[in-house]
Amino acid sequence: MKFAILVNEDPFGHQAAQSALSFAQAVLASGHELVRVFFYMGGVYNANRLASPPMEDRNIVREWAELAAKDGVDLVICIAAGVARGVREANLAPGFRISGIGQLVEAAVIADRLITFGA
Amino acid sequence: MKFAILVNEDPFGHQAAQSALSFAQAVLASGHELVRVFFYMGGVYNANRLASPPMEDRNIVREWAELAAKDGVDLVICIAAGVARGVREANLAPGFRISGIGQLVEAAVIADRLITFGA
Amino acid sequence: MGPLHTVNKSPFAGPALDSCLGHLTEGAALLLIEDGVYAAVADSAAAAKLAMAAGRYAIYALGPDLAARGLGKASLLDGIMVIDYLGFVDLAVRHSTVQAWL
Amino acid sequence: MGPLHTVNKSPFAGPALDSCLGHLTEGAALLLIEDGVYAAVADSAAAAKLAMAAGRYAIYALGPDLAARGLGKASLLDGIMVIDYLGFVDLAVRHSTVQAWL
């Protein structure tokens, strides 16, 4: 089955991004297809290459990047939300790309299920 | 009278930073002293020089910077929160400096009032 | 004077207002800001609990936050005073501390 | 099967759970995640409303979120099933849509 995921929140201020990441990993572990993860609003901070959480904490940005490298998951951040918040090509973490909200709509159309994680 | 302000949130996801900024401007307009504004947790995004909100929206980062330039307000972001979220010297907006939570405690001791804005 | 309490949440979205009202003391005041201003509207289900407090404590609402939300001309509960940011600063000066009910 | 509903807020912190429970339909299921799992504890003031729904709908709670919050060994309401993320994926597969009560 085909999944798409929407992430609305910063990985530091709310658990939503962590939950989304764990869900994404479980989708792949279950042998399903993950069509795309779309990062909207504060979710674009998930793609900030400059983020460097404390050693004891899970490194969400890096784990997303690994998901892209290992499983080819398409990670897309919203361009308008990214520009507003200062997440751009120059500081984009590996594995992410920048595009418009149309990519969220397209993902929801292609996928059998859209799962939203937010505050 | 001496004021200190604590800002806990990202300027985009919550109104708290806008309220804090308006309050800070009113403190100065009233002829009171603003000892320090301390930015904690998501509040450190207020100091992200890369942020570029849409033209129609208030530019919070720039307005803080103007407050520092015009009125000499001490704007301090929490170093631990900043490192985690990728707000560092390299992308720090003008007028801000980076230091520890001790600066919040000190500001609260020096000031007659501490006002918190958060989610 | 006692503390100034600020509430920035809708009375329908969580217990912040209820909890704050339960902790007002002699001389305390309450200032509704951000989504907290929805509690100030006269006809809502949240009005009753605020009306009780309005008899004993000074209650304020921030004008710009009311106006932004389309409540600039709404009829507010009796006794609620609308102030601007300069008034907020003035309240902070006149009260001993400011406690935000986040 | 009907929709899978997820609730990620504490039942004490806002109306998400109440509102969700009011919108369950035939074949729907409810999954408690993040702070939503506090609703699963047997003795709390939130238990009654969830207990009613537990008779009519399948209700799940996410194990890692329970454990993180110190509820890994707490006694949960009768009928609540604890699952992990693989179980969450499986539920999403078996239901028509997934609706998050943010």
Add this chain to the structure above:
Amino acid sequence: MRRKSFLFVNRKAPYGAGRAAEALEAALVAASLGQEVHLAYLDDGVFQLLAGQEPARLGRRDFTASLQELGEYDIDHVWVDGQSLRERGLTPADLLVAATLLDRAAMAELMAGMDVVVSI
């Protein structure tokens, strides 16, 4: 692109922790891509529809302008929970859009019948 039914669920007041503008933006994009778009407002989300909002007072873009032009985006389905309105002392006359009031059972059926439900 295949056409699906999308429901955008709005349960939060605007401005505070506001996602009102972003939710609407996503809905408009979905509509412009030919999707069947429904907007639902319940709980504090009904405050998003209140007439007379002045976002400029907070230095915010006026998202309510787009709300008043939904027809131009071919969005004809705006659903409001009647109970949420009443609890807040509001009536349909207080709203800036023509919305259809639903009771909880009808709203629940609507939700259950959608291809995609988006919460923002």
Add this chain to the structure above:
Amino acid sequence: MRRKSFLFVNRKAPYGAGRAAEALEAALVAASLGQEVHLAYLDDGVFQLLAGQEPARLGRRDFTASLQELGEYDIDHVWVDGQSLRERGLTPADLLVAATLLDRAAMAELMAGMDVVVSI
């Protein structure tokens, strides 16, 4: 630095939209700078004190370890709202710290008597 009384008010559950670790961190710094530090837990904040938490399950640093060593930071004042505990089906035996239960009136007096109240 002058010594003031600081009250750190905790009203939110940990982890979800969690500020528990950050609030505690600020309190520890205040104590280490010689301030008189009080911690208050009410509403969902009492969940921060629940024994048996395993933050590692979410890949989070264990802030409860510091909570169990408050004495070493000279923080002796941990106040819990009794009503919030009861509503959640909890008793003092469920908590990982020795806390003093207060009723609402006593908590309100405590709050009103502080030099600085910090909400995080």
